Amino acid sequence: MSEVDGSLMIPNSHLKLLPDDYLYHLGYSSAENLIDIFGDIKFVVIGGSIDRMRNFARYLSSVTGDEAVDLTKTDRYIMYKIGQTLSLSHGIGIPSMSILLHETIKLLSYIKATNTVIIRIGTSGGINVPAGSLIITNRSYNGYLEEKQELAILGQKVIRPTKLDNELAKQLQACHTDTKYDAILGGTMSTDDFYEGQARADGVLCEFSESDKLDFLKKLNELGIRNIEMECTFLAAITAICNLKCACVCVTLLDRLKGDQVLVSASEYKEFNERPQRLIAQFISQSLGSV
Ligand code: R2B
Numbered sequence: 001m002s003e004v005d006g007s008l009m010i011p012n013s014h015l016k017l018l019p020d021d022y023l024y025h026l027g028y029s030s031a032e033n034l035i036d037i038f039g040d041i042k043f044v045v046i047g048g049s050i051d052r053m054r055n056f057a058r059y060l061s062s063v064t065g066d067e068a069v070d071l072t073k074t075d076r077y078i079m080y081k082i083g084q085t086l087s088l089s090h091g092i093g094i095p096s097m098s099i100l101l102h103e104t105i106k107l108l109s110y111i112k113a114t115n116t117v118i119i120r121i122g123t124s125g126g127i128n129v130p131a132g133s134l135i136i137t138n139r140s141y142n143g144y145l146e147e148k149q150e151l152a153i154l155g156q157k158v159i160r161p162t163k164l165d166n167e168l169a170k171q172l173q174a175c176h177t178d179t180k181y182d183a184i185l186g187g188t189m190s191t192d193d194f195y196e197g198q199a200r201a202d203g204v205l206c207e208f209s210e211s212d213k214l215d216f217l218k219k220l221n222e223l224g225i226r227n228i229e230m231e232c233t234f235l236a237a238i239t240a241i242c243n244l245k246c247a248c249v250c251v252t253l254l255d256r257l258k259g260d261q262v263l264v265s266a267s268e269y270k271e272f273n274e275r276p277q278r279l280i281a282q283f284i285s286q287s288l289g290s291v
Pocket residue numbers: 048091092093122123124194228229230231
């Protein structure tokens with residue numbers, strides 16, 4: 001297997017010792033004929049919310065004409081198959097999303113998938129951009145402003161680089177046609193907390209001043225960071241190791257230089273959530289040659 005031929009790389013040699021691998025949170029086993037069910041998958045689109053990913057499945061189905069088939073087997077994550085695309089929910093934050101990614105990437109390896117693209121569509125807090133902007137991540141930072149993903153493993157800090165496919169990011173940006181808002185390539189900071197970790201002063205705890213907060217948010221701006229969310233670093237790190245192309249496209253719900261509270265109306269929230277979906281449906285249908 002090599003990077004050049006688009007094969008997946010799963011570095012864990014222990015997996016070869018398993019007679020069967022039960023993907024517990026997805027509810028599928030390698031003992032099943034996964035190729036019959038998932039064999040043609042080329043795109044995996046993931047997002048935090050169940051409703052968003054169900055809506056995306058239905059929307060993509062309306063664009064490509066492929067039926068949206070509900071393949072959900074557990075109460076943890078939803079899974080729809082729409083032709084060659086899987087639409088999966090991942091919950092909030094890296095601990096929830098990482099489980100989904102481990103099991104989904106193993107599933108892709110069991111069907112011998114090649115050249116698969118994984119795209120996260122989500123929401124985020126913007127930095128110096130109008131609410132409703134689309135940010136396509138080109139650099140993925142953790143809360144220490146490093147392009148790294150950290151995890152405690154066997155009592156040790158394991159650090160992995162975060163790397164995204166900038167060609168894919170540019171291809172996605174080229175799919176943007178709506179003139180009402182911009183699709184911007186920019187840095188994304190991922191945090192393990194929505195409140196203090198994202199420099200919010202409206203949580204239960206807050207030990208920094210308003211001016212410390214603004215200094216930090218301005219520092220993000222100077223680094224080219226355009227949004228803050230809670231998953232991108234792990235996505236970028238694991239997909240780089242496994243030789244999977246990945247992208248992260250998030251709509252901003254507010255400009256964090258102007259405040260902490262997310263105050264978008266229900267109708268605005270719905271329309272903002274549809275923005276990444278429209279971009280990705282356009283990209284997938286273009287890639288499949290169905291438009
Ligand atoms: C963006 O929105 C969620 C928190 O509200 C989280 O999943 C994220 O990354």
